[in-house]
């Protein structure tokens with residue numbers, strides 16, 4: 555651990571599981587106090603209880619579609635820890651890559667409204683609830699973005715559009731809140747979390763974890779250069795620490811760190827260009 559967030563106070567939406575919970579634990583390890591916000595009280599309490607220091611964690615039940623509940627969460631966070639330095643806008647759902655041609659008009663209509671309300675409006679409402687505190691403290695916002703903020707096929711059209719929208723939101727807020735508040739993103743690739751689908755598609759009980767469980771030793775590796783990289787959310791937390799730290803990333807705003815195994819540098823014949831390199835260095839040693 556770096557201690558880069560010593561004395562910080564952070565609020566994380568969707569902090570009850572997945573990357574939100576992993577960032578919460580990491581932030582506490584880095585010296586911060588953390589308020590985890592989500593819809594499931596039991597899960598939030600479990601995150602607090604499993605923390606290295608539960609006294610530096612606080613759980614608030616709130617739906618990110620409710621401005622009132624988000625304002626209350628920010629208020630509780632400030633009451634408990636004295637201030638707010640960092641907002642991690644993170645709560646989200648996935649469309650399980652449901653393509654346009656496989657959606658009825660009714661499903662499309664309802665999926666769009668539900669997913670955008672959580673994934674996009676939820677980020678904007680959280681920023682609205684937090685900006686005054688962040689301005690006071692020269693704080694920052696870190697948004698969980700996605701490979702779907704840059705590339706196709708990480709979702710269907712609804713999720714891809716929503717994550718592209720979040721990229722735009724991140725840049726616009728970076729402009730509007732400068733110079734007091736920095737706004738950045740972490741564009742995560744596939745992670746083994748509990749990411750769920752929308753009620754509109756009756757996918758609220760299905761988890762992305764099932765897709766990872768289906769992957770077998772014999773299945774082809776994912777088509778990314780770092781195809782052997784981890785899908786454990788814990789291994790995606792470091793950029794969240796960097797971007798929250800005003801000491802370590804003071805001049806960085808409006809930027810997305812892509813943590814996706816190198817999707818942007820895939821080759822044509824082979825996903826990774828260096829599969830032969832271990833053989834090469836082994837031969838050189840002998």
Ligand SMILES: NC(=O)c1ccc[n+]([C@@H]2O[C@H](COP(=O)([O-])OP(=O)(O)OC[C@H]3O[C@@H](n4cnc5c(N)ncnc54)[C@H](O)[C@@H]3O)[C@@H](O)[C@H]2O)c1
Pocket residue numbers: 567568569570571572573574591592593594616617618619644645646647648672698699700701741742743744745746747748749750762
């Ligand atoms: N898992 C992946 O492969 C992956 C890849 C790229 C980006 N992401 C993004 O990561 C973020 C976190 O997802 P995750 O993968 O950790 O999944 P997750 O389901 O484990 O975490 C998301 C959390 O958000 C909460 N949430 C959902 N709707 C909410 C609402 N209306 N109000 C309050 N909380 C709500 C859930 O209860 C859950 O705790 C999402 O924005 C997702 O789009 C995930």
